[in-house]
Amino acid sequence: MAKRRTQLLQAAVRVIAQDGVRGLRVEKLAAEAGVSTALIYYHFKDRAGILRAALDHINQRAEQYTSASGDLEQMLLLELQDTDDVRENSIAWGELRASAVFNEELREALHATTRAWNADVETLLRQAGVTEPELAAEHLTALVEGLSERWHSGSITLERAREVLAHAVLVTTRGAVSS
Amino acid sequence: MAKRRTQLLQAAVRVIAQDGVRGLRVEKLAAEAGVSTALIYYHFKDRAGILRAALDHINQRAEQYTSASGDLEQMLLLELQDTDDVRENSIAWGELRASAVFNEELREALHATTRAWNADVETLLRQAGVTEPELAAEHLTALVEGLSERWHSGSITLERAREVLAHAVLVTTRGAVSS
DNA sequence: GTCTATACAGAGATAGAC
């Protein structure tokens, strides 16, 4: 029964979504969860342990989202939504990617999740009769990541990002024999 | 004659490309530049000052690259190259974007450069007769950012990233009336 | 399992000599 642990992980995701992986302060996490810092260390050993567990958690949630829907546009637009839940997860996931640039340890988990997402999208594209589904899948998922980061960093509005993505999906599937 | 200053800024970009904006340590920067920490503070006042100047510097270099070529694919592929120079700048630029998610201050400069890049690409697309050049420009530049981050975080090879981009350019301009 | 109190280290920043 790891109830407390789960609660702490959720708090960790919230804090990461606010301050980033590298801005995470144990004290702030403790405050967010309404417990003492000592308790955090009791459950996670050290800061690296917190991060490992939290990023795992984020990864799992991302994989769940990802394989949920059977509709291409829905699956891709999923990350571009302004609900607390999604935004939080999307920001945290972006931070995971950004952190992996400077941290070898994170790359494996990141790559695995990315691969799974690509595969899901590829399947849908193949079903839709797109000629190069693998290439197109990588194209669209990478685009979502790019748009997502632009959105979160204030270089594009959410509406516009969704529009760009919809356009990309259209262009990619245009000319394909529909199933 | 701000020779020393420029030298320090170049060292700063190198360090940021290695450890990220949030991993930048003044001591390490000093070591990289072969000077004392005190000298850093003499030139930049404080850590935030270092970052401001360095990110400005990165921004400027990015804008230079960007408006250099008149060829669409070249302009976009520019960031996806494995020379020390480009990789360094590309990583640093990615970090700027990632940091802006958690730092309001950075957003304005980021947005301005992004806008300029979009505009340059849009011009080329319009010349190529693409039907929705503005949308397509945002599409392609966001894609480059997504691919770039994937590359740097080890989720895609450079070759593959270039392939995906080339495919995207092809699909985007296909059907357009060539000038 | 959870808290209070505190030790300890790392990194930012400054003083003052040259």
Next chain:
DNA sequence: GTCTATCTCTGTATAGAC
């Protein structure tokens, strides 16, 4: 302009009581 030495604060981590 540049250095050496050092101060100070913040944040990680632990000890020990309950």
